[in-house]
Structure formats: structure tokens, C-alpha cells
Amino acid sequence: MAINTSLKKVPMPAQDPLVRNHNFKEVTTGYTPEMAVEEARRCLNCKTKPCVEGCPVNVHIPEFIHLITEEKFEEAFQKITETNSLPAVCGRVCPQESQCEARCVRGKKGEAVAIGRLERFVADWHREHASRPPEKAVTNGHKVAIIGSGPSGLSCAADLAKAGYDVTIFEAFHTGGGVLVYGIPEFRLPKAIVSDEINNLRAMGVNLQTDMVIGRILSVDELLEDLNFDAVYIGSGAGLPSFMGIEGEDLIGVYSANEYLTRSNLMKAYNMEYATPIRKSRAVAVVGGGNVAMDAARTAKRLGAEKVYIVYRRSFAEMPARKEEVEHAQEEQIEFLNLENPVRIIGDERGQVKGMEVIKMKLGEPDSSGRRRPVAIPGSNYELDVDTVIVAIGTTPNPLLKKTTEGLETDRWGCIYTKDNGATSREGVFAGGDAVTGAATVILAMGAGKTAAASIDAYIRHKKAALSRTEI
Amino acid sequence: MFLIMSKRRLNDAVTMMEIEAPLIARKARAGQFIIFRLDEFGERVPLTIADSDAERGSVTIIFQAVGKATQLLSQKEAGDFILDFVGPLGKPSELEGYKHACVIGGGVGNAIAYPSAKELHNNGAIVDIIAGFRSKDIVILEDEMKAVCDHLYITTDDGTYGEKGFVTDKLKSLIDAGNHYDLVIAIGPVPMMKFVSKVTEQYHIKTLVSLNPIMIDGTGMCGGCRVKVGGKTRFACVDGPEFDGHEVDFDELMLRNAFYKDQEKAEYEETCRIGRGPAKVTGKE
Numbered sequence: 001m002a003i004n005t006s007l008k009k010v011p012m013p014a015q016d017p018l019v020r021n022h023n024f025k026e027v028t029t030g031y032t033p034e035m036a037v038e039e040a041r042r043c044l045n046c047k048t049k050p051c052v053e054g055c056p057v058n059v060h061i062p063e064f065i066h067l068i069t070e071e072k073f074e075e076a077f078q079k080i081t082e083t084n085s086l087p088a089v090c091g092r093v094c095p096q097e098s099q100c101e102a103r104c105v106r107g108k109k110g111e112a113v114a115i116g117r118l119e120r121f122v123a124d125w126h127r128e129h130a131s132r133p134p135e136k137a138v139t140n141g142h143k144v145a146i147i148g149s150g151p152s153g154l155s156c157a158a159d160l161a162k163a164g165y166d167v168t169i170f171e172a173f174h175t176g177g178g179v180l181v182y183g184i185p186e187f188r189l190p191k192a193i194v195s196d197e198i199n200n201l202r203a204m205g206v207n208l209q210t211d212m213v214i215g216r217i218l219s220v221d222e223l224l225e226d227l228n229f230d231a232v233y234i235g236s237g238a239g240l241p242s243f244m245g246i247e248g249e250d251l252i253g254v255y256s257a258n259e260y261l262t263r264s265n266l267m268k269a270y271n272m273e274y275a276t277p278i279r280k281s282r283a284v285a286v287v288g289g290g291n292v293a294m295d296a297a298r299t300a301k302r303l304g305a306e307k308v309y310i311v312y313r314r315s316f317a318e319m320p321a322r323k324e325e326v327e328h329a330q331e332e333q334i335e336f337l338n339l340e341n342p343v344r345i346i347g348d349e350r351g352q353v354k355g356m357e358v359i360k361m362k363l364g365e366p367d368s369s370g371r372r373r374p375v376a377i378p379g380s381n382y383e384l385d386v387d388t389v390i391v392a393i394g395t396t397p398n399p400l401l402k403k404t405t406e407g408l409e410t411d412r413w414g415c416i417y418t419k420d421n422g423a424t425s426r427e428g429v430f431a432g433g434d435a436v437t438g439a440a441t442v443i444l445a446m447g448a449g450k451t452a453a454a455s456i457d458a459y460i461r462h463k464k465a466a467l468s469r470t471e472i
Numbered sequence: 473m474f475l476i477m478s479k480r481r482l483n484d485a486v487t488m489m490e491i492e493a494p495l496i497a498r499k500a501r502a503g504q505f506i507i508f509r510l511d512e513f514g515e516r517v518p519l520t521i522a523d524s525d526a527e528r529g530s531v532t533i534i535f536q537a538v539g540k541a542t543q544l545l546s547q548k549e550a551g552d553f554i555l556d557f558v559g560p561l562g563k564p565s566e567l568e569g570y571k572h573a574c575v576i577g578g579g580v581g582n583a584i585a586y587p588s589a590k591e592l593h594n595n596g597a598i599v600d601i602i603a604g605f606r607s608k609d610i611v612i613l614e615d616e617m618k619a620v621c622d623h624l625y626i627t628t629d630d631g632t633y634g635e636k637g638f639v640t641d642k643l644k645s646l647i648d649a650g651n652h653y654d655l656v657i658a659i660g661p662v663p664m665m666k667f668v669s670k671v672t673e674q675y676h677i678k679t680l681v682s683l684n685p686i687m688i689d690g691t692g693m694c695g696g697c698r699v700k701v702g703g704k705t706r707f708a709c710v711d712g713p714e715f716d717g718h719e720v721d722f723d724e725l726m727l728r729n730a731f732y733k734d735q736e737k738a739e740y741e742e743t744c745r746i747g748r749g750p751a752k753v754t755g756k757e
Contacts, residue, residue: 172691174509174516174556182693211558213691217495241695243705250705250724252731256695262688267515275515275540276688277732351727398692400710 004041007110012117017331021301024186024270027328031121033071040068042106043113050103051115056447057084057155061100061115068118077126080119085158085201086151086446088127088193091120093184094443095322127196133203140164142460145229147214147401150178151442152235152433154201156449156456161204163457168229169201170212173266178237179434180442182266183258185295187302188325191265215400220408224428230463231428231456234416235449238434239398243391244287248345253279253353257288257296257392264299281388283307285356287342288392289314292439294325296390297334308334309384313341313361313374339363341374343381345389355383395439405429413438422452423459430456474557477530479550482612485536486580487546488522494529496559502587503565503682503714506531507690509556510544517541518687520584520659520713521560531559534583534612561690562713565680567591570655572598574646575621576639576668578660579605582613584682585659590620592655598622600651602642604660608633640667653677658717662726669717679717683708686731700724 013035014020014028031039043065051061060079067076080087096102096116104112144160146153149171157167175181177194198208214220214236223229241256243249260278263269267276284300286293289312301308310329312319315338319326330336339361346355360380363372397414409417409425415438422430432448434440475492482488496506505520517539523532537546548554565588567573573592577585582603593599599621605611606629618624626634627642635642639660647653656679658668665681672679685708687697692710699708700721706712 172558173689174558182689211556213558213561216560217499237693240692240707240710243695243698245705250698250700250728252727259688259694259696262694267688274513279732351730398710400692 002041003044004038006042009042009111009114009117010035010039012114017328018333020187021298021332024302026190027187030124031117033073033121033125036068036073036118036121037071039114040065040118043069044105046105050105051100051113054099054101054103056099056443057450059084059087059100059119064122065113065115065118068122073122073125074129076122080122083450084446085155086197087119088123089151089180089189089197090443090446091116091118091123092189092193093441095441097323099443127193134200136203136205137162137164139166139205142166142464143168143227143229144231144233144456144460145170145223145227146233146235147220148172148178148235148237148433148435149176149198149208150235150237150433150445151180152445152449152452153178153233154197154449155446156233156235156432156453157201157206158204159450159453160456161201161206163453165457165460166205166207168207168209170214170218171208171210172213174210175266176208176210178235182262183292183295184442185261185265185299187298188295213400215404220401220405220426220429230460231430233422233449233452233456234401234424234429234431234435235433235445236398236401236435238395238439239414240396241391242394242396244342244393246342246344248347248353248356249391251345251347251353252351253281253387254345254389254391255279257286257292257390258395260296260390261292261299264303270299270303278303279388281305283309283386284388284390285309285311285342285384285386286390286392287311288394289319289321289338290392290394290439291321291325293390293392294321294329294334296392298329298332300388300390301332301334305388307386309337309386310334311337311340311342311356311358311384313339314371315339315363318371337384339374341376342389346383353387353389356386356389357381358384395434397435397438401435420451421455422448423455428459430459473553473555476548476550476552476554477528479548482534482583483610485538486534486583486610486612487537488532488534488583489545489548490525490528490530490532491554491557492529493531493557493559494526496531496557497524497529498526500524500531500560501564502567502591504560504562505690505713506533506557506559507561507687508533508541508545508554508558510541510548511555514544514555515541516556516688516690518561518684518690518709520682520684521587522583523587523590531557534580536580558690561709563711565591565657565714567597568595570595570597572600572651572653573655573657574600574602574643574651574653576602576643576656576658576660576664577604578639578658578664579610580612581660581664582617585657586613586617586620588657588659589617593620597655600646600653601625602627602639602646603634604628604639604642604664605633606630638667639664640671643668643671647671647675647677655680656717657681662722662729665717665720666722669720669722673718680714681717681720683713683715683720683725685725685728699728
């Protein structure tokens, strides 16, 4: 089939920005089969496969795209899931522009192949057409416990279940999915997709136990000693929200992004049928420039705020959020106040937020992160008229597992220390995802889950071999 | 799903339930709490554990029906189920090594103070309980409290039972009468905890209070339960819920607990006007 020489990606169909910023339905509606084939024909099927190197879980990218050109969509799905257990999720939330698509040869002149959109298309096609649930592997009789059902826990569980392990995931919340459910909004990742992925894992024999806070109801040691798990994987997530430490952060109307998003996403506060309340805001300032900040801002808009500002101390060039999220936010009339930084939050006599004092910044020399350091411009302060402030400046690790697991080492920030293979300082205990790296991306967490699954498999095989030697 | 094993009304507004949760019962300690969610549409609501029995596999909760979630829970009967019941959350109280403790409860807070008194008593401390109520008809747990302390002093605001007056008056008179407390625990309405802490500060007596801020996940993720303690932001769900009463910023806690008050009032009026049934309530009850 002839190569499609267009320099541009086939455009992604999406809801009109001024319609979608009032609803929680998915922003982009996905390629049709015709669009997918047309876009797939842009792939040069390079022998060197630079795109695969950019993928934390090494999806067989040229192969699955080639199958799309042949309209073998189910085969394409099977090809992706050889290495990636959550394609419908990754196709939607991965930062492709800095991973696979960043390496795409087509991107040198024109736009890269839309690998993410194609991945999503294939996963959605499979969801609609799949005739059989995933198969359950023959059990090998070994038990593995996974703490946390976010992306790293789910991908670790999938690989171990495929290898025949008896996997139990312990989830602290009432629903599985971790950040995919409480953090990422419905309009970016429909929750029906997450629950489908979890149901697939169940079909593969994975046992998901909700309402289980490990470290309290059961300790890691009890899992290993009393409940006879051969290994434990910790994928407990990023932890507690950080605050700025400025005046007024405890006023009524100040949220962490985690709380704001949890109310809306997990507890469905946007839906009147659900009891959990959320503030009815007129004007909202979201502080931060990451994906979480974009999610919070776009959620606030959908909940009815007239004005929503992103207040970010650097410029677009340094912004850590995915490019597509920033563009979507701009289309949805989120206003970006870049090179500005909060000084204090101002309250009225009843303790309600009535404004935020902001100071303008300029970029100075690069700091240790390599990004140019923002420097305040004296005397440039002004008051932003807002009644709600959402702080989205990152997280600090949850201390619970460290405190309740003797010998589990953490770094000086409190992140769990692991070797490259995911092994912690405790024998039989592995970890990965945000609990190890601090807040990062879904796909990096999935990559860590995969790596740990391979290490757990090797660890248990090795232990079994050693045991049988001593028995002889 | 979690079975309600038994139910008892302690007064018109306060209900006691035993919930079947054997894994939680095995671990629960004084000072810890659970979070329940009644059904798919309900809020996550924290409640302090009032008692637990590892052999029966039960966790006892005592709650006042003040919002929608606790009202709906109070309408459930033994044999019914609760969808979600998570715990034990928060740090257990450290109650060893004390010689003479005064445990103070206010209203339904007595239900939360009771397990601390029991543990202190079991650890060999002399325990005085001051149990404050508004009026005689809402007195709860009198026999239970009597069984775990050396002296039980009941006060009522209106003098209809026990001594007339506030718990702080009684505390002062006990201290002035020569009781050398090495620990005071105060659990109840925020103003009560604030004023007890003010009294004990003058006498330099270590004081623990149990805080009940707005909370959603209860596991250290959302940051909704932040309180200022000793000038620092702490999270009641993982750093608490008990804190040094002399360091807590009670005024800020009262302010933050009113987060959804205006909205609820407006929504309540709105729902009443258009007849859609009860209004939404906060996560803190």
C-alpha cells in the first residue's frame, strides 16, 4: 500500500470546545476505521524502529500500525497487548510527543505519525468488537500481593497473571484504578474504560480487594508471613499534596488539586445524584503547570466557573503538561497567567477566598533541573479576582508503608528506594510508580510495574530452585 | 459489603452499631477511625472507632445523625449491609505509662473518649472521666464509662443531671482539689476541646485532642483534612487524628469545618422549594 505523504496527522475528531467545556463527556471522539487506515499509511515501517525505543513498555509500534493498514484491527490489538496491558488508557493519556512520537522519522519534516491516536483506535475497536474475554493462564501455585490498583499495580498484575501467578491487588479506595479513577477526569479518560480494563484482569484471574489500606488493616510482613504471599509489589502512588506555604492557604475555597479532582472524579460531585459536595465557584485560580493543573482547571470550567486561570511561574516552553492538554485547555477558554506566582490568598471577614495576590516573574539562569529559574519582579504585584484557589504543585510521599514496614528504605524525600529491577531493600518486596519516582506519568508507572513483574517472576523462580536444591 | 450485626439507639440522635469487619477488629486501637460509604451515591464519612471485639469480628461505631449520610445510616437495621467500611485509619493513641489521666468527653464525643479511657484503665492508670452533656435526656454510655474509670463526673449544661456546668469548670475544680493529672484527653465539639486545652495549658498538663476535619479518602491522598498544629500543616488522616491540644489552631479548624455550610444551606432551601428531597451534606459529621 502506498505511503500517505501528508505532512500532517489525520485530525482527531473532537467535541466543539465551547460545548465540551460544559459537559463531562470525552473531549476527543476517536478515529473512524477509515481515518485510522489513512493515518497508519503515514508510517514508514522503519527497520530501526526508533519509536519503540521511546516507549517505556516497548510496544511493537510499526508492527501494530502495519496491521491497521491491512484493516486487521483485532490482530493489531493483540500485537499491542503483547507488551502493554492498558492500551485504551495509554492511547489517551501518554505524553506521546515526548516519547514514541518524539522519535518518529516523519516528525523530522512535518508531524510524527499519530501513534497514540492509533493505539486508542485499536483498543476502542477491540472493546466494541471483542468476542472473547482474555484467557486465564495455567496457575503456577505462587501468590503475589500488589498494593494499589493504579497503572503500575494493574500492569504488574497483568504480566504476573499471564505468567500463571495467583495475584491479589489490595486497593485502599472503594473502586479500583487509582489515579486513573480519582485523578484523571472523565472527559479525558472515561471511567467505563478503566473498569473494562479491570474486568479484563479479573477474567485473567486477578483478585481485586477494595477498602484495604495496607499498613493498617494488614502489614506487608503479614502479607508475606501470615498470608503466604511469595512477593509483594508496592504501587501505592504519589502521596500527599504539597502546599505553597503562603498566607491564606487554609481559607474556605482553597483546595489541593487532589481533593478537588477526587471530589469530582471519584466521588462524582459533578453529578447531582451523588452526595459529595464541591464548591460552586465563580472564578478559579489553579496554581501549577502540570497535567494535574490542566485537569483541575478544565474540571472547574465544566463545573460552571465563569473564569478559570492557570497561574504558572514559568512560561509555556517550560510547562510540564502535555502539549495537547495545554491546547485543549486554551480552546476551552482557560486563561494562562504565565510568569506569575502567588504571594498570598486573601479572605473576607468570613474566611472565604476573595482574591489572590500575584507577583510577575521573569526567567533567569537555569537551575538544577535545567529549566530557567523564575525570578520575581519587585513591585509588580496585583490582586487576581477569584473565589477559589486550587493548588497543583506536586506531592510528597505517603509515610504509611515506610513507617509500618521495618527495613523498607526510602530516599531523603521519602520515596521508596529500589534497584533498577524494582527490588526494594526488603527481600521479596518490590515497588514502582509514583511511590518510587514521585509524581510522574501513567506510562512510566506502567513500565515500572512491568519491570517489577519480570523481577518478581525471576525472584520466585530463583527461590523455588534454591529451595528444591536444599531439599535434595 | 459489611453486615450490621446489631443496633442500639443511645438517645434520640445517637445510634450505636456493631459492624462485621473481622480484619479491622483484629487491628483496631483506641484513637483510630473508619470511613464508611453507605451506597454508590453516598459520601465517604469518617467515624471514630468506639470499640472493637476481635473474637466477634466486630467494630462498634457510635454516631449522631447530623447529615444525610449519618441519617441514612441511622435508618439501617441489624441484618442490613453497608457498602464500604475501611479502616482502621489514623494513628492509634499512645496511652502507656500514665499514672493519672482525666478523660473528657462532650456529647457524642464521649463515645470516642470511651475507648481511650478503657485503654488507660487497662494500662493501670487512675482514670477520671468528665462526661459533659447538654441535658439529661442525651446522656449516653453511663454504665460503660463507669466500668472503665475510677471516678465518673457527669455535667449537664442545664443541671438536669449530674453537676450543672461545663466540663472545663469541673476540670478546674478537680485540678484545684489536688488531682495531679499527667494526661488530659478531650474529645467533643471543637470549642470544648479549645477551652479544655486553654485550661490545661495554664497547669502545664499534656493534653490530647481528637480532631474531626473534613476528609475524603482518609488514607493520605487528598489533603482535605489539613489542620495547623504548631504552625505546621498536618494531615489528620495520617498524622492524627489525635494531636497536642496546646498546638492545634482550633479557630482555623472551625473555619474549615464550615467549608460547605453556605452551599448546603442554599441547596437545602433550593431542594425544599422545588421539592426534590433532602439536601447534600458535608463529609464531616
